[in-house]
Amino acid sequence: MEVVRLDSPEPRGWPQAAVAVGNFDGVHRGHQALVALAVRDARAAGGTSVVLTFDPHPARVLSPDRAPVSLTTLDQKAEILAALGVDRLAVLPFTAELSRREPEDFARDLLHQALGARVVVVGSSFRFGRGRSGDLATLRRFGETLGFQVHGLRPVIARGGPISSTRIREALSRGAVDAAKDFLGRRFFVDGLVVKGEGRGRRIGIPTANLDVVNETVPGGGVYACWCRVIGHTSPPRPAAVNVGRRPTFGGGVTMVEAHLLDYEGDLYGRTLRLEFEERLREERTFPGAEALVAQIRSDIIEARGVLRTP
Numbered sequence: 001m002e003v004v005r006l007d008s009p010e011p012r013g014w015p016q017a018a019v020a021v022g023n024f025d026g027v028h029r030g031h032q033a034l035v036a037l038a039v040r041d042a043r044a045a046g047g048t049s050v051v052l053t054f055d056p057h058p059a060r061v062l063s064p065d066r067a068p069v070s071l072t073t074l075d076q077k078a079e080i081l082a083a084l085g086v087d088r089l090a091v092l093p094f095t096a097e098l099s100r101r102e103p104e105d106f107a108r109d110l111l112h113q114a115l116g117a118r119v120v121v122v123g124s125s126f127r128f129g130r131g132r133s134g135d136l137a138t139l140r141r142f143g144e145t146l147g148f149q150v151h152g153l154r155p156v157i158a159r160g161g162p163i164s165s166t167r168i169r170e171a172l173s174r175g176a177v178d179a180a181k182d183f184l185g186r187r188f189f190v191d192g193l194v195v196k197g198e199g200r201g202r203r204i205g206i207p208t209a210n211l212d213v214v215n216e217t218v219p220g221g222g223v224y225a226c227w228c229r230v231i232g233h234t235s236p237p238r239p240a241a242v243n244v245g246r247r248p249t250f251g252g253g254v255t256m257v258e259a260h261l262l263d264y265e266g267d268l269y270g271r272t273l274r275l276e277f278e279e280r281l282r283e284e285r286t287f288p289g290a291e292a293l294v295a296q297i298r299s300d301i302i303e304a305r306g307v308l309r310t311p
Contacts, residue, residue, distance in 0.1 A: 001082035003089045009109040016047025018119040024053050025165045026071035027080040029185045030156040038121045039085045049087045054094040069216040103134025107142035117148040124152045158182050175220040177277040187276035190215040194268040208258040209268045221245035221284035224277050225304040231272040239308035241301050245284035279307050
């Protein structure tokens with residue numbers, strides 16, 4: 001999949017483009033439905049499947065104090081979309097100037113002229129243009145004039161409501177990685193470089209990899225059973241017991257992500273790991289001392305081993 005930054009409205013020359021439009025934060029099951037329709041339509045027409053997304057998230061520009069944290073980085077988003085069969089990821093830089101453009105400008109200059117859209121796929125609540133004044137009906141009217149067909153898909157429902165990035169953030173904030181998995185259609189994951197820690201885990205006989213996580217969102221404090229992959233390596237995922245939290249037993253501080261890889265001996269410093277969250281084992285707790293903490297961690301490892309039988 002090719003990633004293209006749309007710094008100008010010049011035609012891209014992509015034949016028979018079927019374009020799914022949205023923020024696609026997390027690329028959850030609702031997003032996947034939009035993408036699947038665009039990919040299917042493009043393949044049927046011998047054309048190009050395109051996802052049009054925005055960077056940064058529009059809320060970062062329009063209301064930065066209330067902007068949500070992202071579930072995925074742009075690179076992670078691209079990786080997931082590529083696996084769904086998308087041919088091109090078109091990244092539109094979102095600016096204050098862009099937000100002031102009329103809906104017709106967006107349809108004409110971006111969808112029609114730059115992308116050559118034959119089909120456009122959006123969610124039924126899609127809004128665009130100055131003051132979010134354009135909606136699905138508006139887009140369909142422009143499509144009739146400019147020569148592209150518009151599909152508006154209803155939300156995908158799970159656990160009693162429509163799937164959304166907001167619901168995923170809420171689930172993760174309380175450690176409900178099982179709910180996040182239902183909404184995403186895969187395990188929630190974070191990536192991070194293994195960096196030097198204080199060495200406390202090794203001293204107590206339970207070495208951990210300390211991650212400098214690139215994701216803005218991590219699950220709420222607690223201990224999790226995870227699958228761990230080394231980015232760039234083809235080796236199978238390894239089971240891990242992962243602590244997310246401030247380590248209150250040792251005085252607290254900033255939130256840390258620490259992974260103990262089961263039955264692993266080796267040097268991971270400088271490598272980038274991906275942690276896929278399978279199940280929350282317990283909440284974060286304060287223990288009376290290191291001895292009680294070690295006993296609990298050993299119990300956590302046994303429980304994680306039971307959960308992580310197959311990737």
